[in-house]
Amino acid sequence: MLPKQIKRLIEELNKLPGIGPKSAERLTFYLLQKDHGRLQALAEAVAGLKQGLRFCQRCCNLSEQETCNICEHPGRERQTLCLVESPMDVFVLEETGVYKGIYHVLHGAISPLDGVGPEHLTIAQLLKRFEQETFAEIILATNPTVTGEATAAHVSRLLQPRGIRITHLAQGIPMGGQIEFADQDTLKRALNGRREF
Amino acid sequence: MLPKQIKRLIEELNKLPGIGPKSAERLTFYLLQKDHGRLQALAEAVAGLKQGLRFCQRCCNLSEQETCNICEHPGRERQTLCLVESPMDVFVLEETGVYKGIYHVLHGAISPLDGVGPEHLTIAQLLKRFEQETFAEIILATNPTVTGEATAAHVSRLLQPRGIRITHLAQGIPMGGQIEFADQDTLKRALNGRREF
Numbered sequence: 001m002l003p004k005q006i007k008r009l010i011e012e013l014n015k016l017p018g019i020g021p022k023s024a025e026r027l028t029f030y031l032l033q034k035d036h037g038r039l040q041a042l043a044e045a046v047a048g049l050k051q052g053l054r055f056c057q058r059c060c061n062l063s064e065q066e067t068c069n070i071c072e073h074p075g076r077e078r079q080t081l082c083l084v085e086s087p088m089d090v091f092v093l094e095e096t097g098v099y100k101g102i103y104h105v106l107h108g109a110i111s112p113l114d115g116v117g118p119e120h121l122t123i124a125q126l127l128k129r130f131e132q133e134t135f136a137e138i139i140l141a142t143n144p145t146v147t148g149e150a151t152a153a154h155v156s157r158l159l160q161p162r163g164i165r166i167t168h169l170a171q172g173i174p175m176g177g178q179i180e181f182a183d184q185d186t187l188k189r190a191l192n193g194r195r196e197f
Numbered sequence: 198m199l200p201k202q203i204k205r206l207i208e209e210l211n212k213l214p215g216i217g218p219k220s221a222e223r224l225t226f227y228l229l230q231k232d233h234g235r236l237q238a239l240a241e242a243v244a245g246l247k248q249g250l251r252f253c254q255r256c257c258n259l260s261e262q263e264t265c266n267i268c269e270h271p272g273r274e275r276q277t278l279c280l281v282e283s284p285m286d287v288f289v290l291e292e293t294g295v296y297k298g299i300y301h302v303l304h305g306a307i308s309p310l311d312g313v314g315p316e317h318l319t320i321a322q323l324l325k326r327f328e329q330e331t332f333a334e335i336i337l338a339t340n341p342t343v344t345g346e347a348t349a350a351h352v353s354r355l356l357q358p359r360g361i362r363i364t365h366l367a368q369g370i371p372m373g374g375q376i377e378f379a380d381q382d383t384l385k386r387a388l389n390g391r392r393e394f
Contacts, residue, residue, distance in 0.1 A: 001267070001288075001291055003249075005242075005248060005250060006246070013242075017224070018223070025285065027213055029283065029285035032246060032259065039244060041209060043240040043243040046228065046239050048202055048205075049202050049203070049229065049236055052200075053200055053203075053229075062229065064201075070198070091222070
């Protein structure tokens with residue numbers, strides 16, 4: 001019974017992660033109340049999202065220039081490299097304002113079940129960077145998931161012969177979290193990684 | 198640090214109801230991984246949402262024609278009119294497949310605090326319908342909120358002199374809900390509206 005324009009947007013929104021059929025319907029009927037300019041602004045933001053964006057030739061992060069802002073920034077510590085799975089990880093780490101080094105974005109994690117091998121990630125580009133840059137520490141900041149840890153292990157094996165310090169992000173109870181709700185793996189890591197108070 | 202194209206979409210998505218800054222960021226980085234065609238499909242669905250849509254001249258629901266599918270449908274019972282606040286309400290009531298009558302969409306509810314008076318709703322159009330159509334029952338299906346109930350009371354006062362049967366949707370414990378979590382008003386309505394088992 002719904003007009004096809006309405007059905008179409010519900011379908012498109014429903015494809016997005018975290019937006020179920022009910023949310024897609026609600027968002028669509030919300031947008032139906034908005035004027036043409038508002039719809040146009042959203043449509044243009046979507047259509048233009050990737051216009052002028054490319055991958056930084058050095059760290060493979062999203063960038064407007066050949067080399068990204070972070071790689072170009074004179075204030076960054078160039079001997080510390082943080083290895084992450086995605087551009088969003090760079091974004092959230094940057095938001096903390098704590099990290100002063102540079103990054104390398106893998107664009108995924110090794111996952112044989114999904115057909116993603118090391119050759120699908122930017123590991124070749126990473127190894128190439130070692131020819132031009134000198135690093136004192138590599139922080140493996142992949143996700144603490146099966147695929148993320150497999151990726152960290154793989155990269156670690158490749159880099160070990162170079163004698164660089166290899167670290168990974170601390171794992172434990174998240175701030176504001178409660179011990180009684182922590183899963184067993186998190187508790188084990190929290191215990192094994194305990195530190196002086 | 199984020200490229201302006203990315204910031205712009207995060208801002209636009211963040212304006213949508215139920216999408217906070219974190220969800221807006223996640224959706225944007227998700228879309229960044231998608232190809233041009235996928236972005237274009239979503240952008241066109243947004244931009245084209247209202248193209249060719251108008252309000253039904255009879256019931257004020259969204260329609261592709263001058264008169265909507267429901268008003269035109271020969272199988273609908275024309276003596277029962279269901280009064281709703283929005284086109285989404287028509288949609289969810291139609292989804293039940295239970296209602297066979299026709300509708301009238303008010304496009305809002307009376308809310309003096311928001312500057313919405315009866316004159317901002319389609320109440321004039323509703324009264325005009327009584328000149329051309331004959332109704333045996335009016336179902337007041339506004340939301341059981343302060344503004345929805347005020348609207349129902351207002352319309353009811355206007356229609357009472359006509360001697361038509363005026364009903365409203367049953368109010369009580371929702372299916373799958375639990376009595377211990379029901380609020381006092383809902384419980385009061387559920388008790389007052391109790392029926393033979």
